[in-house]
Ligand SMILES: Nc1ncnc2c1ncn2[C@@H]1O[C@H](COP(=O)(O)OP(=O)(O)OP(=O)(O)O)[C@@H](O)[C@H]1O
């Protein structure tokens with residue numbers, strides 16, 4: 001838990017201070033000095049036009065990329081080198097991508113187990129945890145099916161189960177419904193919210209779809225690398 | 229590591245092809261070394277088969293072919309206490325006379341010069357298949373292999389180095405060298421070679437006297453050496469060095485071919501899985517785990533390929549022997565299979581190192597954007 005002395009949010013899970021990210025030697029300012037605190041247990045919706053820096057923001061929060069300038073803390077851990085990035089990704093973050101990015105050669109259950117592998121958890125314990133998570137996303141009966149045969153919505157639910165495997169305090173979802181029709185998208189969002197509430201995780205959701213921003217505790221709109 | 233296993237298993241054709249690469253490399257090495265070992269042991273076998281206690285040859289010659297033991301030395305050897313018999317042996321390699329028959333494996337014929345009264349003839353007596361042993365300088369006995377391929381049955385007349393001989397017998401032998409040859413009077417070979425002495429002398433003693441006789445010969449004949457027949461190749465190690473170098477060369481070539489094949493597969497498999505690797509990093513896999521997974525994939529590929537290669541190598545060698553039953557021999561040694569398998573493993577590891585580090589150095593953000 002981080003102690004803050006200067007702000008109004010007492011218990012922020014994520015703190016960004018003057019975060020800047022430039023690409024191509026400074027010609028592209030994807031993030032232009034972002035200050036942002038994200039509270040625990042919150043549902044944060046990030047919107048904005050294409051190219052406004054939403055994915056870049058998630059990448060720096062998710063310790064996938066380092067900012068060009070500024071500082072980031074996730075759950076009290078400063079993300080500033082490769083070691084801290086690997087640690088934060090493994091312990092603090094669950095990713096849900098627009099593309100499910102499941103491993104096609106593995107079963108649904110094995111895909112959910114993937115984040116548990118580097119933690120040295122025993123196979124049987126991994127299986128148990130995967131079955132439990134698949135049950136939560138309503139796919140308990142698919143644990144041993146190949147992911148190739150599954151529908152888009154089912155795959156995305158498996159990706160959600162995978163994101164939750166390490167019980168991270170922060171879930172980052174980049175247009176998780178972008179490839180789904182609105183009905184399936186709504187189902188997937190329902191599963192995501194249910195899991196979030198159950199685990200008390202914070203969800204940062206990037207989307208173009210206004211309808212799925214409903215109920216957000218915090219709305220962030222981005223434009224040209226800045227918060228509006 | 230189900231992940232690795234499934235990855236290999238799902239891309240069957242590609243996996244099979246690169247496994248085949250490893251297999252062929254390993255099989256080639258196994259077959260080559262087994263045959264080379266076979267040649268080496270068969271020389272030892274040949275010597276042992278004579279039943280002699282000691283082989284006496286000129287000291288310091290690089291190849292047994294250049295050894296000479298003079299007539300005078302033979303007489304002196306006969307007088308060494310404990311010696312029961314001294315059998316003279318010389319040897320020449322001759323071009324094969326043109327005949328109507330089929331061609332044997334080698335275009336040359338090995339001519340073993342022996343003397344009818346020497347004890348070494350017992351060896352041929354035991355292996356006689358047809359006819360009788362030669363008694364005169366214009367009689368020869370030939371291996372059944374030559375007799376069959378060249379139509380040299382008993383009673384045939386044969387022209388060799390401008391002389392005419394009558395085939396009086398055929399013999400069989402389990403020694404490859406002898407099956408490629410014929411046996412005739414030692415004086416004829418001496419004359420043909422223009423040498424007065426003999427190549428080597430086979431000394432027969434009672435078993436218990438052997439070591440003592442060896443010592444006596446070594447002290448009495450400073451220019452000769454005497455060794456038990458089973459140790460003859462060890463004595464002429466240099467002669468086999470060329471063969472060993474050839475094996476090394478082939479091994480290196482096999483290694484390179486194998487590495488290139490597997491490297492290609494592994495690079496393809498890494499580039500196809502770029503997004504997957506980005507995802508693995510995103511969900512918290514550290515670099516070393518990604519490296520390990522890919523190395524493991526290479527090693528698994530090579531292990532299976534290597535095991536198949538050992539089988540193929542054995543089968544291939546047997547097939548060769550089947551087609552050349554009398555002129556080729558193979559000796560299977562555990563060490564041969566171990567080195568074949570090691571080469572396979574090296575192929576797997578070497579070929580996986582570069583792709584593994586390529587994969588580990590992918591930036592996760594970029595890997596996930598990869599289309
Ligand atoms: N690796 C990169 N190299 C160069 N430019 C980049 C890179 N990543 C992002 N950008 C640029 O940074 C800006 C922000 O990109 P980002 O992907 O964050 O936008 P976005 O808001 O997620 O857009 P979209 O809604 O289309 O996903 C864009 O102009 C983009 O071209």
Ligand SMILES: [Mg+2]
Pocket residue numbers: 054055056174
């Ligand atoms: Mg984006």
